[in-house]
Amino acid sequence: MRASTRKAAIAVTAIAALAAAGCAESDRDDSGGSSTKDTLVFGVAGDPKVLDPSFASDGESLRVARQVFETLVRPEEGGTKPTPGLAESWQPDAAGTTWSFKLRTGVKFHDGTDFNAEAVCANFNRWFNSAGLMQSPDVTPYWQDVMGGFAKNEDPELPPSLFKSCTAKDPTTVDLAFTRVSSKIPSALMLPSFAIHSPQALQQYDASNVTGTADDIKYPAYAMQHPTGTGPFKFKSWDLANKSLTIERNEEYWGDKAKLKTIVFRTISDENARKQALRSGDIQGYDLVGPADVEPLKSEGFNMLTRPAFNVLYLAINQKGNPALAKLEVRQAIAHALNRQALVDSKLPPGAKVATQFMPDTVEGWNPQVKTYDYNVEEAKRLLAAAGASNLTLRFHYPTEVTRPYMPNPKDIFELLSNDLKAVGITVEGIPLKWSPDYLNATTSGSNHDLHLLGWTGDYGDAYNFIGTFFDRPKDEWGYTNKPLFDQFQDADTTADNAQRVEKYKALNAAVMEFLPGVPISHSPPAIVFGKDVTGVKPSPLTDERYSTAEFK
Amino acid sequence: MSTKIDKIDRLSELSAAKDDERGVSLWTEAFRRLRRNPAAITGAVILLLFVIVAILGPILAPFTPTDPSGIREGVVKSGQGIIPGPTGDHWLGYDHQGRDFFSRMLVGARQTLLVGVISTLIGLTIGALIGGVAGAAAGLGGRVGRWIDVVLMRIVDMLLALPSLLLAVSIAALLGASLTTVMIAVGMVSVPVFARLLRGSMLAQAGGDYVLAATSLGVKRNTIALTHILPNSLAPVIVQATLTLATAIIEAAALSFLGLGNPDSAIPEWGVMLADAQPYLGIRPGLAIWPAAAIIVTALGFTLLGEALREALDPKLRK
Numbered sequence: 001m002r003a004s005t006r007k008a009a010i011a012v013t014a015i016a017a018l019a020a021a022g023c024a025e026s027d028r029d030d031s032g033g034s035s036t037k038d039t040l041v042f043g044v045a046g047d048p049k050v051l052d053p054s055f056a057s058d059g060e061s062l063r064v065a066r067q068v069f070e071t072l073v074r075p076e077e078g079g080t081k082p083t084p085g086l087a088e089s090w091q092p093d094a095a096g097t098t099w100s101f102k103l104r105t106g107v108k109f110h111d112g113t114d115f116n117a118e119a120v121c122a123n124f125n126r127w128f129n130s131a132g133l134m135q136s137p138d139v140t141p142y143w144q145d146v147m148g149g150f151a152k153n154e155d156p157e158l159p160p161s162l163f164k165s166c167t168a169k170d171p172t173t174v175d176l177a178f179t180r181v182s183s184k185i186p187s188a189l190m191l192p193s194f195a196i197h198s199p200q201a202l203q204q205y206d207a208s209n210v211t212g213t214a215d216d217i218k219y220p221a222y223a224m225q226h227p228t229g230t231g232p233f234k235f236k237s238w239d240l241a242n243k244s245l246t247i248e249r250n251e252e253y254w255g256d257k258a259k260l261k262t263i264v265f266r267t268i269s270d271e272n273a274r275k276q277a278l279r280s281g282d283i284q285g286y287d288l289v290g291p292a293d294v295e296p297l298k299s300e301g302f303n304m305l306t307r308p309a310f311n312v313l314y315l316a317i318n319q320k321g322n323p324a325l326a327k328l329e330v331r332q333a334i335a336h337a338l339n340r341q342a343l344v345d346s347k348l349p350p351g352a353k354v355a356t357q358f359m360p361d362t363v364e365g366w367n368p369q370v371k372t373y374d375y376n377v378e379e380a381k382r383l384l385a386a387a388g389a390s391n392l393t394l395r396f397h398y399p400t401e402v403t404r405p406y407m408p409n410p411k412d413i414f415e416l417l418s419n420d421l422k423a424v425g426i427t428v429e430g431i432p433l434k435w436s437p438d439y440l441n442a443t444t445s446g447s448n449h450d451l452h453l454l455g456w457t458g459d460y461g462d463a464y465n466f467i468g469t470f471f472d473r474p475k476d477e478w479g480y481t482n483k484p485l486f487d488q489f490q491d492a493d494t495t496a497d498n499a500q501r502v503e504k505y506k507a508l509n510a511a512v513m514e515f516l517p518g519v520p521i522s523h524s525p526p527a528i529v530f531g532k533d534v535t536g537v538k539p540s541p542l543t544d545e546r547y548s549t550a551e552f553k
Numbered sequence: 554m555s556t557k558i559d560k561i562d563r564l565s566e567l568s569a570a571k572d573d574e575r576g577v578s579l580w581t582e583a584f585r586r587l588r589r590n591p592a593a594i595t596g597a598v599i600l601l602l603f604v605i606v607a608i609l610g611p612i613l614a615p616f617t618p619t620d621p622s623g624i625r626e627g628v629v630k631s632g633q634g635i636i637p638g639p640t641g642d643h644w645l646g647y648d649h650q651g652r653d654f655f656s657r658m659l660v661g662a663r664q665t666l667l668v669g670v671i672s673t674l675i676g677l678t679i680g681a682l683i684g685g686v687a688g689a690a691a692g693l694g695g696r697v698g699r700w701i702d703v704v705l706m707r708i709v710d711m712l713l714a715l716p717s718l719l720l721a722v723s724i725a726a727l728l729g730a731s732l733t734t735v736m737i738a739v740g741m742v743s744v745p746v747f748a749r750l751l752r753g754s755m756l757a758q759a760g761g762d763y764v765l766a767a768t769s770l771g772v773k774r775n776t777i778a779l780t781h782i783l784p785n786s787l788a789p790v791i792v793q794a795t796l797t798l799a800t801a802i803i804e805a806a807a808l809s810f811l812g813l814g815n816p817d818s819a820i821p822e823w824g825v826m827l828a829d830a831q832p833y834l835g836i837r838p839g840l841a842i843w844p845a846a847a848i849i850v851t852a853l854g855f856t857l858l859g860e861a862l863r864e865a866l867d868p869k870l871r872k
Contacts (some may be wrong), residue, residue, distance in 0.1 A: 280710065292649075295634040298836050339625070346624040346651060347632040400812060407833075408632065415650055415819055419621055432730065 009282040037552040038261040040534065043274040043286030045403070047243060047267050051235065052207060055340075057141040059543060062192045063287075064265060067247055067547050068110075069195030069229030072101055072120070072498060073186050077546065078538040080310065080362070080461030082187050083348035086115065086196055086230065087174075096496035097164075103172045107254045109198035110234045111342040117168035122199035124166040124176065124207060133210045136149055139214035139217060142193035142459075146184050149331040181496045183468075187460040192541075203230035232258045232548035243267035258548035259536065271403060278302065284531035287543075291349035291408045294527050298459075302541040303530040308362060309523035310541030311406035312355055312466065313455035315417065316518040320447035320479030324389040331516045333383035334451075335373035341519050342375075343416050347409060348524040355520035357509045358467050362541070365463035365505025380424040381535040397443050402435035405526035405543070406455035413453060413521075444477045455524075458542065463505040471512055478517045485511060557713065561746065561751040569647070579788070584864040593861030598855030606659055607666035614656035616643075619819045623651025636837045648826070649833050650839060658843055661821035665851065668736055668805040673797045675740025680747025681790060683709060688752035688786070689778035692759025706752065713745040721804055725813035732815040732822075739804045743797045750793055754786035761785075788866045795859035799852040806848050823848050 016248040046060050053065035054424075067525030087101040107115035129151045137144050148159035153194065162184070164177040171258035178185060188194070197207070205222035212218035227235045229420040232255070233247040245265045249258040252327070266283060268274045273291055274286040279291075289297065289304070298304040312449045319326040340354045357370050384390050386411050407413065411432070418428040433439040454477070459465050464472075472489035488511060492504035528539060557744040561740055587593045606613070616622065620633065623629035628637050629651035638646040645654040685841060690698035692817035713764040758764065767777050809824030823844040 290832055291632040292634045292832050292836060342621075342624050342627070343634075345627055346630050350633050352632070412631070412650060416621060416624065418821070419619070 003430070012521055020444065037533075039149075039264065040260050040285065040547065040550055040552075041264045041266055041283045042547070043268045043283040044265050044269070044276055045269055045271075045274070045288050047240065048238075048245065048265075050219050050223045050226075051227040051238065052197070052219070053195050053380055054143070054197075055139050055210070055219060056193065059287075060265075060267075060416060061478055062546075063543070064235075064245060065192040065195060065227070065229075065545055066231075066248065067226050067233040067263065068231045068235050069197070070231050071190055071192065072103075075190050075460065075540065075544055078540055080458065082460070083189055085122075087319050090186055092185075093483045097179070098175055098177045099185060100169075101174045102174065102218050102347055104254065105172055105228050108252055109116075109201070109230055110228045111198050111201050113198050113200045115196065115230055116171040117174040118171070120174045120196055121166035121200050122202070123196050124163065127159065128163050130208070133212070133214065134208060136214055136217070138214070139210055140193075142191050142276050146188040146191070148195075160524075164295060167419075173488075178223070179188075179522045182400050183462055183493050183501055187462045187465075195229060198250060201226060216285045230254070232256075233263060233272045236262075247270055255282060256548070259551040260547070262453065262552075269441060278529065279532065281310050281531075285529060285537075287528045288403050288405070289527040289529050290403065291347070291524075291527075294349050297529055301532045303532060303534055305528050305530065305539040306349070306351060307405075307526040307528065307539040307543065308523045308541040309360055310362065310456055311350065311457040311526070312358055312360065312415075312523055313406040313453065313521045314355070314358060314518045315424050315521055316443065316452050316454055317516075318447060318477065318479040319517075320476075321450035321538075322392070322394060324387065324392055325394075325450060327389065327540075328385045328516065329383045329387035330392070332390050333380040333387070333389075333424065334421065335516060335519045336376045336380035336383065336425070338417055338420045338519060338521070339375045340519075343413060344522050344524075347412050348522055349408070349527060350525075352522050354526035355522050356522045357513055358470060358518075359509070360458075360523045363458065363461055363463050363466065365509065367500060367506040367509040370510050372379070372513075372520070373516075377424055384424065384426070390425060391427075392425075393429060394421070394450040395429045395431055397431045397433060397439065398423075399435040399439040399450050399453070400432045402439075405457050406522070406524055407453060408499040408524070410453055417453075430521065444475070446476060447479055460542065463508075464489075467508055467512060468493060468503070471517060480517060482515060485515060558710065558749060561749045566753060566757045569828050579866070582698060583862070586607070586865040587861055590861045592857045593865070594856030595716070595841060596854045596859075596861060599850060600858060603662060603851050603854060604666065607662040607796075609661050610659040610661075613745060614653075614659045616653035616656045618652060618660040618821050619658040620653075622653070623647040627652065628732055631833060631836075634836050636840070640841065645839060645843060649829060654840065655802040656760075657826065657845060658822040660821045661826060661844065661853075662847070664820065664822040665805070665824075665848070666817075667804055668732065668739065669802040669855075671799045672736045672739035672801045672805065673678060673737060673743065675749055676743030676797060676801075677790070677794050679740070680744040681751050684748035684751030685746070685755065685778075685783060687748065688755025688759070689782065690751070692756055692764075692782065693774045693778060698770070702752070705748070709745040709748045712741075713749070714825065717742040717800075718804060719806060721808055722811065722813065725808055729817075730813050735808045735814050738808060738813075741799045742804065743801065745792060747790060747795070751786060751790050754789050755782050758782045758785050789863075792859055792863040795855055795862055799855035799859065802855070803852050 044060050048054050048064050049058050050059040071085045072087040073082040076083045086104055088104050090101045092099050133317050136155050145477035147162045149161040162178050162180050167175040205226045206220045209220040232250055232253045234250045236246040236248045238245045241424050248262050249261050271290050277283045317325050324330045344352050356372050399410045421428050466511055495501040533553045536551045537545050581669045602763040624666040629647045631649040643653050683705055687702045691702035721742050725734045728734040806824030814825050826844040
C-alpha cells in the first residue's frame with residue numbers, strides 16, 4: 001500500500017516538475033507582475049530531514065517546525081529566556097520535581113481539534129512510550145538528550161527517563177512529573193522537538209509507526225506529509241523533487257496572524273547559488289550567509305540580520321588518541337600555541353569574539369575569572385619541552401564541504417591553526433573528511449583521532465546545554481574519564497535553586513578550563529539575509545526566527 | 554569512439570617516418586622547420602619562462618608562500634570581506650589566508666609543472682609499454698601476437714571510451730585526495746592515447762622494407778622491434794606527449810579545483826588557488842584571474858609547441 005502510494009506520489013511530482021519546467025517562463029512573469037506581494041521564497045541550505053520535530057535535530061527540519069508548531073514554553077523573541085508559549089504560566093512544586101503548566105485557552109490545531117491538557121499529555125506519553133526504532137538516538141535525538149530514556153528502555157545502555165508522568169488535572173492545567181530535579185526544566189521544553197501535535201492527526205496518520213532499519217529509517221506519513229500543530233502557519237506541501245516546501249497562513253491562529261500568506265522554503269545547497277538567487281530576485285532571503293558576503297550584500301542594500309553569537313567553536317583534544325595528549329602540559333602548550341585573536345579577526349564575521357570558555361558570555365554561569373591561555377609561542381615550546389613532547393606528531397581532522405553557524409570556513413581555520421601548531425614544533429597531519437557521516441563518525445567515536453574542529457549552537461539559555469553536553473560524561477570525542485568533574489556536573493544539574501546553580505556553573509567553567517579537555521576558540525554571530533524590501537523578522541540566537549512577522553515594505 | 558581511434562591511428566600512420574625519405578636526418582630537418590615557425594617560437598618562449606619560474610620560483614619569491622603574514626599583521630580580514638589588493642611590497646596583494654599572492658603564483662608554477670610532467674611520464678611509460686608490446690606483437694608475432702594485440706587494445710579501447718575527466722575523477726575518488734593521486738589519475742587518462750598511437754605507428758613501420766631486410770638477414774624479432782621499429786615510431790608519441798602536457802595541466806587543475814588535489818593547500822598549486830578564490834570572487838577577482846591566466850598561458854605554450862612539432866615532423870609537409 002505504502003509503496004504504491006509512494007510510486008504514485010513520485011509520478012505525480014515528476015509530472016508536476018515537467019509541467020513546472022514547461023511553464024517556468026510564464027510563472028515568472030505572473031509573480032513579477034502581481035501587485036500584492038504575499039509570498040516569501042526563502043533559500044535554505046538543505047532539505048528538511050523530517051517534518052515531525054520529535055524526530056528532528058537538523059536546522060532545516062526545525063526551521064519549518066518552528067513555524068508550524070508551538071511549544072508550551074517558548075524563547076523570548078530574539079532571546080534565549082523562556083516565555084509563555086502554549087502555556088501561559090508554570091510553577092514547580094516545593095520539591096522541584098513536578099511542574100504545573102496553565103494552558104492557553106481558545107487554541108485550535110490546524111485540523112480543527114482543540115488544544116487542551118489531554119492533548120499535551122497525549123504528546124508526552126507518545127514520546128515517553130516510544131518503542132522499537134523510535135528509541136534509536138537518530139530518531140528521537142532531543143528526547144534522549146533531555147530526558148535520557150523511555151518508559152521501557154530496550155537498550156540497557158540508555159539512562160532512566162527524567163520524565164515520569166503527565167496528568168491532565170483540568171482542561172487548562174497539566175502537571176508534568178519528573179524523576180529528579182533538573183536544570184533542563186523548563187528551558188528544554190522550548191525545543192521544537194517538544195512541540196505539541198494534534199493527537200487526532202497523530203493517530204490518523206500513524207505518526208509513531210517508524211519502520212525500516214537503523215541504517216535506513218522510514219518515517220510515517222505524518223512526519224513526511226501531514227504535520228499538524230497550532231502555529232501561525234499551516235503545512236501545505238513538500239515537493240521533494242522540486243526541493244521546495246510551502247507553508248500557508250493559519251487563518252484561525254490564536255495570536256497575531258501571519259502577515260504573509262505563503263512562505264516557500266526552497267533548497268539551494270550551494271552558498272554562491274543562494275547569493276545569486278537573492279540578487280536576481282528568485283528568492284527573498286536565505287540563511288547561512290558566508291562571512292565574506294556579509295559586507296557586500298549589506299552595501300547592496302539587502303537586509304542583513306546578525307544573530308547574537310550563541311555558539312562556540314572549539315579545538316577538541318582526544319586524550320586517548322596520542323598518549324602525550326593526556327599530559328596537561330601538552331594541552332596547555334597547544335592552547336598557548338594558537339593565535340586565536342588573529343583567527344577571529346581575519347576569518348570570522350564582524351562581532352565574533354575569542355572564547356575563554358566553552359560557552360558564550362550571554363549565558364548565566366559564564367565565569368570572567370577562568371584561567372586563560374594567551375598566544376605565547378615561547379611558553380608553548382617550554383611546556384612541550386617540559387612534558388618531553390618536543391617531537392610531537394598529531395593528526396588533525398577537519399571537515400570539508402560544510403558551513404556551520406559557528407564555523408564558516410573549516411579549511412581556512414584548519415590551515416591557520418595548523419600553521420600555529422607547526423610554529424611551536426608540532427608536526428601536523430591534516431585529515432580532511434566529508435562532514436556527514438565520515439567526519440562526525442571519525443571524531444566522535446573510537447579513539448583514532450587527536451585534534452579536530454567542532455562546535456555547538458545552544459538550544460536554550462542554560463549553561464548545562466553547553467558545558468554539560470560536552471563534558472558531563474565520558475565521551476569518545478575527548479577520551480578522558482574524570483570522576484570528580486562528572487560528579488560536579490551531576491551536582492549542578494540537580495540543583496533546583498537557580499542562583500545556586502549559576503554559581504556551580506561558574507565553578508564548573510573554571511574547573512573545565514583548568515583541566516583543559518580542549519581549546520575553546522570563538523563565538524561567532526551567524527548571519528541571515530532578507531531582500532531589500534523584506535522587514536519584520538528578528539534574528540534569534542537560537543535560530544528561532546519567526547516568519548509570521550515578515551512583511552514586504 | 555571509433556572515430557577517435559581512427560583519428561589516432563591515422564595520425565600515427567601519417568606522421569611515422571618513411572624510411573625511403575632519408576636525406577637530412579628527420580630531427581635536423583624538424584628542428585630547422587621549428588625555428589622558422591613563429592608559433593613554435595612563442596610556445597617555446599612561454600615554456601622556457603614557465604620552466605625557469607618553476608625551478609627558481611622559491612628563490613625568486615619575495616615572501617614565504619605559506620606564511621599567513623597578512624593575518625598576523627591584521628591587514629587581511631577575509632571573514633569580513635577585506636583582502637588588500639596589490640601594493641608596492643605585495644605585487645599581487647594577499648590571498649584569503651594572508652599569504653603573499655605573487656610568491657604563491659611563483660611557487661605554484663613548480664607544483665603545476667611537476668604534476669604536468671610526472672603525469673605525462675606516467676601516461677607515456679605505461680601507454681608506450683602497452684602500445685609497444687601490442688604493436689610489436691601484432692607486427693611480428695604471428696597468430697599469438699595478434700591475440701595479444703587484440704586483448705591489449707580492447708582494454709585500451711575501454712579506457713578510451715570513458716570521458717577523460719570522469720575517469721580521472723573516479724581514479725582520484727578511489728585513491729583519496731593527494732597530489733600523487735592527481736598525477737596518477739591524470740596519467741592514467743592519457744595511457745590509452747599513447748598506447749593506441751605507438752601501436753599504430755609501429756604497425757605502419759612493421760611493413761617497411763628495412764624490416765623485411767632485417768628479417769631476411771636473420772635478426773632476432775625482439776631486436777628488430779626494439780632497435781629498428783621502435784625508434785622510427787616515436788615521433789608521433791613525442792608530439793602527443795607535448796600536447797598531453799597541456800591537457801594534463803588543465804586536468805590537474807580541474808581535479809584540484811574539485812577538491813581532489815593536495816589536501817594541504819598551504820603548498821600553492823594553481824588549481825587549488827583557483828578553487829580557494831571562489832568565495833572571494835566578488836571582493837578580489839584577481840585571486841581567480843591570475844591562476845586561471847597562468848594555467849591558460851602555460852597550456853597554450855605546450856599546445857603551440859606541440860602543434861608546431863607535429864607539423865615539423867609530418868612527412869607529408871616536408872619540402
